[in-house]
Amino acid sequence: MPISVCDRLAELGEIGRGERGLTRQLFTEPEHRARALLARWGRELNCEVVQDRIGNLFVRRAGRSNAPALQFGSHLDTVLDGGAYDGAYGVAGGVSVLAELAAHGVETQRPFELAAWAGEEGSRFPVGCLGSAVYVGWEHLDEMLELRGDDGMTLAQARNGPYGLLPDVPIRDDFPRPAAYAELHIEQGPVLERAGVPLGVVTAIAGMHRYTVRVNGEAGHAGTVPMPVRRDAFSATAELALMLESAAREIGDCVATIGWLAITPNQTNIVPGLVECRIDARSTDPVRLKELDRRIHALAKEVAGRRSVRIDVHRFEERAPTPLDEGLKGILRETLDAHSLAYLDVPSGAVHDAMCIASICPAAMLFVPSIAGASHVGHERTAPADLERGVDAFKAWLLAIDRAL
Ligand SMILES: [Zn+2]
Known part of the structure; x- marks a missing residue:
């Protein structure tokens, strides 16, 4: 009787547990322990376990042919x-799939390779999807090794230290291109739960624009400057924020957030003279992203004119949406239909390793619901039945991809 995905998740979930949640940052003791556990699981299944020089860990089950692998996986690090x-x-679910195949003696056409990508969260070193970005060549290993983490240590020092690469796992020097890539993940949002649907076929990974906004007004005495002559930078920002919210609702299928804001001088008795804030705008549709961009600039101009303040908008980050592979999505929908499993097409507002891997091979994703949409918090949960169903569906999908490739 193979170990259930819930039991594997529970075992992983003890590693790095603190009072408020789980902390497993790349190349720290708990993250190292999580990778060691995965390596042990891999060996117990008689799979080949290898790692590469950025810390990605692979559990590989041989297929009938030695053709490029069908790869699947996710990450073990956390915020x-x-x-x-x-x-x-996605990692524990992948192990469960491999265990099921072993238990039933299933032979696959190609090797099945589970990947645990290193440092997806970017929570210690300042690059997200670090392992998968190096794997696909978006980032260079040597440059990344010079990155300095928030504790002052370089990635090279951390990787070569006691919690770096696993001492007993062979190193694979190249980054072989897989035949296809599939990722199983929790939704991290409330859409599936609210719809009462247990599975999500991910349509695309949202693109993102990020802006810094500087609103220059005029500071003054909160008691003496009359309301009609004020040039209050915060009130202008507040108006801009509400108008941006309306614009995003109006455009639809996009989100826009002001989650960071700094008021100068930030004193109770002073009319704010300067506000800096950041806008995070996302959509899976490049046209909507462009429309948001147009509106942000137009709204800034409008508010600045009406309130006699100066508003400078500067885009500092731009990432295009990642469409996921139509062929793989089609196979997934057919598989779910064949098993009479209900699903919904959903976009991914969050970034995943699949975003990088999609640049070297067909890639797609399957979501399961998150209770109350909660994620990146200690009380992140998915119902056990949903976890089990997700793994069953994922296994059927992988086998269907293997037959179709
Ligand atoms: Zn994730």
Whole structure:
């Protein structure tokens, strides 16, 4: 009787547990222990276990041919005080699939390779999807090794230290291109739960624009400057924020957030003279992203004119949406239909390793619901039945991809 995915997640979920949540940052003791556990699981299944020089860990089950592998996986690292399911579910679920195949003596056409990508969260070193970005060549290994973490240590020092690469696992020097890539993940949002649907076929990974906004007004005495002559930078920002919210609702299928804001001088008795804030705008549709961009600039101009303040908008980050592979999505929908499993097409507002891997081979994703949509928090949960169903569906999907490739 193979170990259930819930039991594997529970075991992983004890590693790095603190009072508020789970903390497993790349190349720290708990993250190292999580990788060691995965290596042990891999060996117990008589799979080949290898790692590469950035710390990605692979569990590979041979197929009938030695053709490029069908790859699947996610990540074992977490944010600070994160949850036990983000990333870990895709890895533990992958182990469960391999265990099922072994238990039933299933032979696959190609090798099945489970990947645990290193440092997806970017929570210690300042690059997200670090392992998968190096794997696909978006980032260079040597440059990344010079990255300095928030504790002052370089990635090279951390990787070569006691919690770096696993001492008993062989190193694979190249980054072989898989035949296809599939990722199983929790939704991290409330859409599936609210719809009462247990599975999500991910349509695309949202693109993102990020802006810094500087609103220059005029500071003054909160008691003496009359309302009609004020040039209050915060009131202008507040108006801009509400108008941006309306614009995003109006455009639809996009989100826009002001989650960071700094008021100068930030005193109770002074009319704010300067506000800096950041806008995070996302959509899976490049046209909507562009429309948001147009509106942000137009709204800034409008508010600045009406309130006699100066508003400078600067885009500092731009990432295009990642469409996921139509062929793989089609196979997934057929598989779910064949098993009479209900599903919904959903976009991914969050970034995943699949975003990088999609640049070297067909890639797609399957979501399961998150209770109350909670993620990146200690109380992140998915119902056990949903976890089990997700793994069953994922296994059927992988086998269907293997037959179709
Ligand atoms: Zn994740």
